[in-house]
Amino acid sequence: MISGISERTVTASDGSGVVVVTPHGELDLGAIASLDSALRSALAAAGSPPRLIIDLSDVDLLAPVVLGVLLDVRRRCQGADGRMSLVVTDPEINDTLVDTGVEPLFEMAPGIQDAMERLSVD
Numbered sequence: 001m002i003s004g005i006s007e008r009t010v011t012a013s014d015g016s017g018v019v020v021v022t023p024h025g026e027l028d029l030g031a032i033a034s035l036d037s038a039l040r041s042a043l044a045a046a047g048s049p050p051r052l053i054i055d056l057s058d059v060d061l062l063a064p065v066v067l068g069v070l071l072d073v074r075r076r077c078q079g080a081d082g083r084m085s086l087v088v089t090d091p092e093i094n095d096t097l098v099d100t101g102v103e104p105l106f107e108m109a110p111g112i113q114d115a116m117e118r119l120s121v122d
Contacts, residue, residue: 007019019043020052028066083119
């Protein structure tokens with residue numbers, strides 16, 4: 001699979017916009033710069049307060065070295081009084097988050113709709 005990152009804005013049930021970033025392929029050392037750039041751009045586009053979903057359902061590999069980028073965007077989002085959710089469907093991706101001890105730091109959901117509902121709850 002060719003790695004890449006797509007971004008779109010979806011409308012939540014409350015009428016506000018939620019930016020969804022969907023990385024594709026392998027998130028490893030070689031993907032850090034493009035992922036960081038895409039997430040910074042998405043956070044800037046997410047409005048105030050930002051609501052961001054990172055959909056990892058099309059990720060084949062999540063290398064632990066990439067977690068710093070995810071944690072950084074989470075910190076930035078929270079610093080702007082926003083919220084972020086990860087969509088995790090692959091047990092191996094979930095295992096990486098659990099094994100590295102960062103899983104409790106993220107709001108996680110099994111799908112986009114669930115993530116949107118979680119972000120809509122204050």
